[in-house]
Amino acid sequence: MKCPKCKHIDLNPVRLEEALVASGCSQCHGAFVSLLHYRDWAERTAALHEVPEVKLLKEFDNEDSSGALCCPKCQRLMSKFRISGCSANRLDLCSSCDEAWLDGGEWELLKALELTREMPVVFTQHWQNKVRKEVSEAARRERYSKILNNSDLARADEFREWLKVHPQRNEIMFYVGHD
């Protein structure tokens, strides 16, 4: 198999973790991971907590398919799934082979987000909805940061967080909004 990014570079076995082998590219440090092997590894090493069973999205409409990569195994286009709202990194999934492509550094990113044991959740509708929400929330905050000064925005954020989980949210909103 060749690297889907570097094209002419061969993929060779690499270890993402002690007992998790993937096919890696020595040039871009990307890795092609079988979800079957991954699942086996996650289950063997999870010890105490259950590895969640998730329903992967088979058909996923990409926001942009411009940078879509071809699966190194079957050559079909892979789908891109954003990992989180606060980074632009996306995992690529071939749903016919059930294998995922991680760019160099993305395994480390999953680690930082404490997602290495639950990687397949990234490929679910629930996760992608969550990411979309985070992205639009970040864009909204960005717009307000242009009209509010930092300390006011920080106070407003603090108030919102407090309000979000308050059982008397509506009463407080009414009280605050009413002169």
Ligand SMILES: [Zn+2]
């Ligand atoms: Zn490469």
Ligand SMILES: [Zn+2]
């Ligand atoms: Zn494939």
